[in-house]
Amino acid sequence: MELDKKYQQKVYAGVLGKIIGVYLGRPFEQWSHELIMERLGQIEYYINEKLDKPLIVPDDDITGTFCFLRALSDYPDGFEITPKQIGQTWLNYIVERETILWWGGVGNSTEHTAFVNLKNGVSAPESGSIKLNGKVIAEQIGAQIFIDGWAMVCPGDPEKAATLAGRAASVSHDGEAIYGAQMIAALESQAFTETSTNVLLEIGKRYIPNTSMIYRLVNDIQDWHVNEPSWKKTRQKISDIYGYDSYPGSCHMIPNHALIIMSLLYGEDDFQKSMMIVNTAGWDTDCNAGNLGCLLGIKNGLDGFEGGPDWRSPISDIVYCPTANGGETISDAVRESYKIINTALRIRNKPQTFPKNGARYHFEMPGSVQGWSAAEVSDKRAKTKIQNVNGFSRDGERALEINFFDISKEKMSEVFVSTFLPKSVKDLTGSARETFFGYNFLSCPIVYSGQFIHTTITADSDNKIAINYKLFARAYGANDELLTIMSPTKILYPNQTSDFKWLLEVADGNPVVQLGIMLTADELVSGKIYLDFLDIKGEPSVSFFRPSHVPIFERGREKENELAPAEMWRNSWVKATDHWQNRWAETFRISNDRGRGMIITGTSEWKNYTVKSKITYDLAVSGGLGARVQGLKRYYALELTRTNKVRLIKMLDELLILKETHFDFEFNKEYELSLQIKGNLLVGYVDNKQVLSFNDQLSPLTTGGISLIVESGTLFTDNVDVF
Template sequence: MMLQKYQNQIYAGVLGKIIGVYLGRPVEGWSYEKIQDTFGEIYYYKNHKTGAPLIVPDDDISGTFAFYRALEDNGYSKELTAEQIGDAWLNYIIENETILWWGGLCRSTEHTAYIRLKNGIKAPESGSEKLNGKSMSEQIGSEIFIDTWALINPNQPERAAIMARNAASVSHDGLAVEAAVLLAVMESMAFEQPDIDCLLDESLKFVQNEFLVSLVQELRERCKMAEDWKEVRDWIAREHGYDKYPGNCPMVTNHLTLLMSLIMGGDDFAKACMIACSAGWDTDCNSGNVGCLNGIRLGLDGFSKGAELRRPVADRMYVVTSDSGETISDAVLETRKLVKAAAALAGEEIYLPEERYAFEYPGSVQGVIRFEENLEEQALTKIENAYEKYGIYGCEISYEGLGRGLHAACCVDTFIDLKPKGKEGTSYFDVLCSPTLYSGQEITATILCKDEQNPMFRFFYSVF
């Protein structure tokens, strides 16, 4: 079974996506000069510096993990059409509340496309240049939602290209669609080909826009000649900055920034995301795409170099759609859905755990974090995946000095605290959520502990 060997890379791609988004999110919309003056190079999460939670609802995450569900809704058809993906937009988006930037007709590309769809105009016409104009149809949005079409087509670039093209054309056209195809093909091929130059060479064969091809080739030459990423960034700003293109968030500027980050970051996951976050423009979108591709390309080992980026995230993510019972999610749960889709497309059968918490991927903790209340009485020292140490799937909860009056407490979120104490809120994207814990549920767990360290164990719930 070919798909079996790709599962960890799919998981790494999901992790890379959300880590990249969380790294770039706090400085989204900041000028390059402000980023440099405030942080310099961003190698770690800055949410605590800007007054926001680390885990927030974000369009890059919600849209990416919502729109590909058109495949499941249509029986995992290999001939999935743009119209069917457009229908998924109508099914999973709640107007003026979820996923999109609701900036208005002919101001927000995605909002414009949604209005077209709502008024009965089917995709791909909903995203066409003919209907919406060149400035609207060639913005960055086609790229930010594209990763899942590659993740469900590991080492299947032809199919990834077709699905990505159909998905991108729901809201975009022209160069923006071609850039999305380029990225999706690179990600699909990255399951087997880790070399960035080879990925670019092969993926450019799928691009139908000569201007984009020439742009990418010039960027590659600039990267070869530069000693530092900032030299390339200066060239992008000078020749292809936002002032050179119409619209709020043009594709060209951001696509070049994304590719610069991949090339100049080399095989260093943290460095590539740092460049994408530190360069300015659409930081969370660019870093999220960079993180996904490098997650696939470098695998889980790629997260081990540099600062510890996995532990603070702990797999946590929000997928905010009309399916509010799926809002509180994690990288393992989303990986299972992607693997199921990939298996269906590949015609393979694959076993997936039925339990919500199975911790089946290396290093996964599925949102298990320290319980923050009464930290002075907290004896918990570590939360980590148990497989490598014990050969069983599980989450190890370590503690020291546990005695009377102390506890080793960990928890998982079952609802979203919409306005954390001392914070202004989660983000400018609304949160619609149903709790994952409610009256009448039966909860079971298997607890293994050394006899000489066997504590009293109990479930608890806390309402803030």
């Protein structure tokens, strides 16, 4: 299949189907069919509010799907990617006991078991094998739930999709679990070009053994579908023959794969009907609905979401992918789709595509809003609606229409997008909070002080008068309340296009949580403007420290303040070390009991910059500053060691010393470290003296955030500067 616009929109539809299915099924995950019918009835639409749960949440089905596919970007091997490399991708992005996986215990959670194997030096595919982990552990559902991305980079090529899926699944699974993953991948791959469901199933079966249980259950369900019009009666047969009673473990592949196949057949290509069946059927509802939603999204395209309930507006494309690379946590369906599209192009040695010169928010997919929303109506905020429309774009085909009603000098229209953990999420309580943080939300902001916000906006030709607009940013300030930073005012006349760059400057190290646009007018008016794109440009110029509004911890004074001190400035770092507590006078006092630990901030867009800090070492083997950090196993660093060395290192799965020299090192003494990185050249300074430089020409790391790193010990500092 050509990787053209049709392909690209099918990928986006597949991603949408995946996240819609997961969000729909998550609130009643692992409920039985009987309990669902008793408490909820048939699942016709989102029911999260009925159960007091948030709709949009971090989830292993979503994060694992989009994260593990990064192996194809991180390694140059393309279709020859190995299970070992995919396993190393797990070790790079997973923060142990925090992100992506269900941390249910070795021998209980299949993925937890496999992760510990990988960490202990057992490479994939042995890490997920029946030989090592036993048949029950190895054949649970996880092989299937992370697999969709491998299919979407192989459109119309089910053989390649099944091969890649088998390698990816083998990191944590074996046997029937791998066959189930390969079946789903083959179906999704062929769905780019094939419209017949029965033909899809016959093609999918070619890529799994005809002696397997997955092959047998697909045949059985096909036969039952021909002879039994009731999906509920077929569901009962599945429960009797392929149910949880017959297949032990926390969440077995066989019963849930059967429900996907049943729902695909009885859903008759109707997205709403298929979602109703697969979710009402019970068991692992978010996983099953996510896989089926992706398959139907690919098969039917964006039109498949039309004609029924509004599946897209409530989720606004929002995706959360918490990993060690915290700058990629805040995401959206369009962004993740283009990562998949560009991976497919890159592994075929084709030019990649970056709409509107790579703008973060470009709205080039039909119906997309990329997480943008209108502020709620209030005394000061006017009614505002947004939608994706054709036209009004300089370098693309689409824009975000912002329709405002009755704005004036006193009443504004406001639209915004979250750039960090939203305050509405931070303020969750009770079961809603417990649900959202079931998978920990490790995140870094996507925008920082010193960066430029660049946008192009056009006023509708039918607007009656000029309007005034400002860009704004909101940051977490004292007590984690929001403070607003405004750009200068720009005037926009009817039919005028405004191109505006704004240098964002944020005081006190406060993390930025929103970017937005504010509209007012000199007299009462309604109208429209069109947001062509909004982008975040350049490297930051920012200092990280304890904000002035945060008191230093002092025993006995913990309850003197009515409001809790701000915490989000700390939460803007990914904690991947054993200890980083707020009880110490030093802002960043981090410890790791064994091996290397770090705290990380920044984004994958940072390229050329200097990171500097005055660091004191207590007991430690080594430690220092990381740059171009892309996870736990991909970064550069300038480090001092207890063996009297200063070194430039590159972590690329394994630690490589690029250059080192003698250095008289002492514990409990402050050293100013500075690591400058431009292009492939790394230059290290200690106490303002250049000590090392290295030009990395072998698989250089080209982008990434920063980190503080400590090996088996403790170091501390009060400030980290990036410029």
